[in-house]
Amino acid sequence: MKEGQRKDDVHDDIAADADHNSWTSLGQSRPSVARVVADACLGAALPGDLLRRLKRRTLAVVVTVPGADWVVPIETAAREVFNQATFIGRDGGNKYDHKSDKGSDAVSDALSHGRSVVGISQAPARYLPAALITVADVCVHVKLPDGEVLRRIIARVTGRRPPIDIAAVTGLSFHELVSAFRPGDGPACIVRSLAAFSTAKSQMSTTDDTPPLSALPGYDGEARDWAMRLVDDMAAWRAGKIRWDELSASAVLYGAPGTGKTLFAKALARSLDVPILPTSCGAWFNSSDGHLGDVIQASQRAFDAARAASPCLLFVDELDGIPSRELLGSRGRDWWMPVVNHVLTMMDGAVTARDGVVLVGACNHANLLDPALVRAGRFDRLIALMPPDASVLARVMRFHLRDALPHADLDSVARLAHLDATPADAAQWVRDAAGAARAAGRDLAIDDLVAAVAPPDETSPADQRVAALHEAGHCAASIAVGLRVSSTSIVAHGSSGGGTRTGEARPAFPTRADLDAAVVVMLAGRAAEEVILGEPSVGATTDLAMATRALADVHGAHGLGGSLVHRAEPLSEIGHDRALRDAIEVDLTRLYARTLDLIRQQRAAVERLADALVERRFLSGDDVASLLDLPRNGTHNHGRRQ
Secondary structure, eight states: OOTTOOHHHHHHHHHHHHHTTTTBOTTOSSBOHHHHHHHHHHHHHSOTTHHHHHHHSOOEEEEEOSSGGGHHHHHHHHHHHSTTSEEEEOOSOOTTTSSTTSSHHHHHHHHHTTOOEEEEESSHHHHSOHHHHHHOSEEEEOOOOOHHHHHHHHHHHHSSOOOSOOOOOOSOOHHHHHTTOOTTOOHHHHHHHHHHHHHHHHOOSSOTTOOOGGGSSOOTTHHHHHHHHHHHHHHHHHTTSSOGGGSOOEEEEEOSTTSSHHHHHHHHHHHHTOOEEEEEHHHHHHTSSSOHHHHHHHHHHHHHHHHHTOSEEEEEEOGGGSOOGGGOOHHHHHHHHHHHHHHHHHTOTTTSOOTTEEEEEEESOGGGSOTTTSSTTSSOOEEEOOOOOHHHHHHHHHHHHTTSSTTOOHHHHHTTSOTTOOHHHHHHHHHHHHHHHHHHTSOOOHHHHHHHHSOOOOSOHHHHHHHHHHHHHHHHHHHHTTOOEEEEEOOOBTTEEEEEEESOOOOSSOOHHHHHHHHHHHHHHHHHHHHHHSSOOGGGHHHHHHHHHHHHHHHHTSSOSSOOOOOSSGGGGTTTOHHHHHHHHHHHHHHHHHHHHHHHHTHHHHHHHHHHHHHHSEEEHHHHHHHHTSOOOOOEEEEEEO
8 A cells, every 4th residue: 555545546455455365255256245345335435544644653443334234344344454453343232232331441452552443333422432432533434335336346246347327325234235236147237236126225105196295285384384494404405505403304293193194204205305214113122022132223223224315204103102211110111211212312413413314203192202302403393283174174085085076065074074083084084985986886976975974873863962962061161261162063983972172272371260161161061961951961971080180180280279289190199188089079069060050041052052963963163153142252172972
């Protein structure tokens, strides 16, 4: 090696040595593909003056590789370059030794005795000795081969000139890359295999007709605003106008099942023109027997694949499967803590390079997430996806209907839906309606869609009237306490016989009067049954549970009852705290009496509203205000359970 050689020349020196020894597999004349790939990628990454610097002084070198399966091949290749060095290759596979607090003594001992130290890992800050990271003189980043490096590899493996234009490899692991080189294949065949493997690995896990977000109905508000800003920022990043750390490129989508979290991620990936790599906490466990090290390695592979496929979107579903450390009990803490800490480290942009990787998580219960997971630098924001209103459901149905029923009044059909209907439900209604029409041997009709959205009510007329009176009571009480009713319905869904939705959330800092008013609304369905029918039914079970919880918090958590003592879970103490139970009972009795008086005063209007509900099954907020003959005052849900 001559002083002043460029990095390409360094690579050629490595290749020349290997041509007559280690490149040739035992008993074969064909070079070892794995060795050729490793040598070529390392050679392309080495600074041109590195060997000259090695002759002059002892160096500490950190080599970052694309993934865990690159560690051993690159270490083997590096031994040809740094032949007198101490090597530390760590891929995280050994949960005891592959830690940053292990091995610093070996680093200091080698350097102080004049031996260079080379550390190799896909996540150096996490797995290599901390001392090596601190004192590193040279940082080398080995990347997946670009077109020029691929041409070198193909020429050396086949001995033939490869095509001039070769696309860079994206998303492939080391072994997947090596698998493209089959005995007897020429350069053109290898190039086709690499392209096919790369496409298959990075292919979006969605159908080809998944639209970009701009064409997808729903998702109005924060979700769409964040996504559209990201689309613009991603274009600026690709153009070199901004750095990656200037982007808000991570978020957690949370909401009930069916609200479209996965579809949102797919549409976002399509809008960004990047592949989507889906993974989930469940997949990490299912890929192994549940052993701690296996689970950690499975999660690591998902992140390694994302970095290799950059730019891409990594979609982590079931994120609430990673428990919050604050909620861990003593029995599970020892097992879970390493998993949680590992995931937090992988998602930390300050520790793990995430350039080009958009990170989107999804869960049903955001309150179960570890607070450290949803902070700037990991998941930058929480975005709620709530069940949409009737107008959005109508737009979703129109999207899935395509050209069918072009003149149908879908807004009216959507109003028949149960109050917690989701975009997934709307898509299913269209499929069910189309299936019914096919089975009947005719074109799709509006009646097919109506039957799918709101199947005929099979309950008795008496039960329908009970449900209608119950919801009418909620409506009357809501308006009486100053809320605006958005809609009310007796369309059954699961165990729910209907529901009433109001369009105004309670104040951010409610007073005792505000909380009492909320309890009155909760109790109003039961009160309407008792006043008009003479006795209540079991349909108010959920309402009573909500009212009890609310008053338990009044006395045990908010300090708005007779005590200032705060209890974290006051509801759980009712069974053995008689004073708390008695205080709640006194308040329930007082507020229920107030609710009964309200219903008695509004009895005629409540019955009028109930009659309309029995006939029409769904009423808008304007309908309710008109029927109650009260000023129109439309997100609380008060549902009757059967």
